[in-house]
Each structure stands twice: as structure tokens, then as C-alpha cells.
Amino acid sequence: MSSDERLRRHAKRGGWSLVELLVALAVISIFLTGVFGAFIQILRASDRSERMTEAYQNARAAVETMAIFIKASRLVAGDPALHFSGINGPTSSGDRVDNDKDGRVDEERPNGYDDDGDWVAARDDRHAQIGQLFERPRFVGVPDFGDGHVDEDCVFNLDQLGLTTFPNPAIPGSQSEVTTFSIGSWEGENNVLLQQIYRPGSPTGLPETAPLAYNVVSLNFLYWDPNLAQPTWLEQWDARTRPRPGPGIELPASVYISVIVYAGAKPLDQVGPNEPLETMTASTIVDIEAVLHDPRYESVRAIQ
Numbered sequence: 001m002s003s004d005e006r007l008r009r010h011a012k013r014g015g016w017s018l019v020e021l022l023v024a025l026a027v028i029s030i031f032l033t034g035v036f037g038a039f040i041q042i043l044r045a046s047d048r049s050e051r052m053t054e055a056y057q058n059a060r061a062a063v064e065t066m067a068i069f070i071k072a073s074r075l076v077a078g079d080p081a082l083h084f085s086g087i088n089g090p091t092s093s094g095d096r097v098d099n100d101k102d103g104r105v106d107e108e109r110p111n112g113y114d115d116d117g118d119w120v121a122a123r124d125d126r127h128a129q130i131g132q133l134f135e136r137p138r139f140v141g142v143p144d145f146g147d148g149h150v151d152e153d154c155v156f157n158l159d160q161l162g163l164t165t166f167p168n169p170a171i172p173g174s175q176s177e178v179t180t181f182s183i184g185s186w187e188g189e190n191n192v193l194l195q196q197i198y199r200p201g202s203p204t205g206l207p208e209t210a211p212l213a214y215n216v217v218s219l220n221f222l223y224w225d226p227n228l229a230q231p232t233w234l235e236q237w238d239a240r241t242r243p244r245p246g247p248g249i250e251l252p253a254s255v256y257i258s259v260i261v262y263a264g265a266k267p268l269d270q271v272g273p274n275e276p277l278e279t280m281t282a283s284t285i286v287d288i289e290a291v292l293h294d295p296r297y298e299s300v301r302a303i304q
Contacts, residue, residue: 073165084239094156095260095276098153108152112233156217162180175199182219191215196209223236257284262277265278
């Protein structure tokens with residue numbers, strides 16, 4: 001056999017046919033598609049996690065700021081200038097998601113009650129028990145905050161709250177101020193949670209306005225009535241209402257605060273009217289110290 005013939009046979013044995021090359025390219029393409037697909041999913045998950053974290057921090061910071069002012073609400077019994085006005089503002093829709101898996105969407109109001117009738121005591125009544133004692137003992141067997149299927153699929157609220165706070169002891173000669181919280185517009189941007197402070201004797205006569213959070217789709221307050229033998233949450237409050245039952249305390253003993261912030265990738269103003277909304281919620285309950293230290297509150301607590 002000649003050397004040329006041996007070389008031709010060797011080349012034929014060591015080369016790739018067109019079919020083999022195409023199969024190899026197909027396998028590589030499938031592998032790379034999987035790798036890139038997984039990489040894209042990781043990037044999307046990371047982006048979503050970052051958006052949700054930012055939205056929660058946005059809402060939490062606003063809740064903490066409002067809690068400071070509410071805790072310091074001014075209470076002077078019988079003072080006609082006392083200001084504490086909570087206006088309830090329910091809307092007609094929420095996040096458009098069936099959060100409680102009952103086949104309905106946004107069917108409850110955020111009020112601490114079982115509006116849609118799906119609360120079941122054996123399944124949803126949640127009270128920590130220590131020995132013979134229960135946490136929230138008056139609500140054992142009654143739907144309330146903390147129970148399952150209570151306020152799990154709610155409409156959004158656009159509440160407003162205005163209150164009087166004591167003078168700042170660090171500022172000589174300072175006077176009581178009126179602070180309000182509401183959702184409005186700020187520098188051309190909508191859905192901004194705003195704080196406005198009205199200071200007596202201001203040269204301009206206008207309130208000082210500052211944004212607390214952006215992309216806020218819901219602001220909700222509830223007020224714990226301290227005047228009843230069986231206290232309850234109310235959706236609105238007016239300190240000037242007369243007469244009041246029981247000891248007639250002008251302010252709630254506690255205020256529930258909830259802020260819901262949009263966390264979706266698409267700009268909020270571009271979301272369609274029926275599209276589900278990705279949101280994050282921050283909430284807390286803050287006590288009003290002036291009420292807790294009021295002798296009238298101690299008198300009603302004694303009979304509860």
C-alpha cells in the first residue's frame with residue numbers, strides 16, 4: 001500500500017462527517033440554552049427579591065415614622081382644640097389576587113373582622129396558650145386580627161389621619177403641632193405617602209410637606225376604642241365627637257397602621273386595571289402613651 005493511500009485512510013478515519021458535526025452542534029446548543037435559561041431565571045429572581053426588599057423597606061420606614069407621631073398624640077381632657085381625626089377611605093379593589101384561595105378577589109375590608117364569612121373556629125382561631133391562659137382571651141372563638149382567614153384578601157384603603165402632638169421639649173417656646181398623613185402627589189409623582197406638619201405662627205401659613213414612601217397603593221388605620229367594656233377596632237375616629245361612652249376618652253388607646261407598597265417590575269402607572277399587583281405590606285400597632293397614662297383609662301381597664 002502506498003503512503004498516499006495510507007494517509008487518505010487515516011484522514012477518513014479521523015475526520016467528522018457533516019451529520020456528526022450537526023449532531024454535536026445540536027447537543028451544544030441544547031446545553032447552552034439550558035445554561036442561559038437558568039442564568040436568566042436567577043437574574044429575574046434576584047431582581048424580584050431586590051424589588052420586594054426595597055418596597056418593604058420603603059413601607060417599613062414610613063410606618064415607623066408615623067408610629068413616632070401617633071405615639072406622641074396630645075391628650076388634654078376637655079380641650080376644644082384637641083385634634084385627632086381619622087378618615088376612612090376604602091376603595092373598590094386591592095391587589096387583584098385571590099390570596100385566601102376561595103375563588104373570590106378583594107372581597108374583604110381591612111377592619112379586623114371576617115367580612116366574607118370563611119372563618120372557621122376549629123381551623124382559624126389562633127391564640128397562644130400558656131398553662132390555662134390564652135393570648136387575646138376575649139377573642140377566643142371570635143374572628144379577629146391574627147386569626148386565619150381574617151383580612152387576607154382586602155381592598156386597598158386611602159385613609160387620612162390628622163393629630164395634635166405635644167410641643168418639642170428640645171425647642172424652647174415651641175407649640176403643639178398638627179401632623180397629617182395621606183396619599184397624594186409629590187413633584188409630579190402620584191401614590192406618594194405624605195406627611196404635612198402645620199406649625200402655629202408659620203411665616204407662610206403653609207404646612208411643611210415631606211414624602212415618606214413612594215408607590216403606596218394603600219394606607220389603612222384602625223383605632224382601638226378604650227371607652228367600651230368590650231373594646232373593638234373602629235375604622236374612623238373624631239376626637240371632637242360628643243358624647244362618648246364610658247369614661248369619654250377622646251383618643252384611641254392604640255392605632256393599627258398598615259402601608260402597602262407596589263413592588264412590580266412594570267411602572268405602576270402602566271399597570272392595567274385588571275392586572276394583578278405585586279405588593280409588600282408593613283404594619284404595626286402603636287399605643288398612645290397619653291391615653292394609657294390617663295386615670296380614665298385605668299378606670300375602664302378595671303372592669304374589662
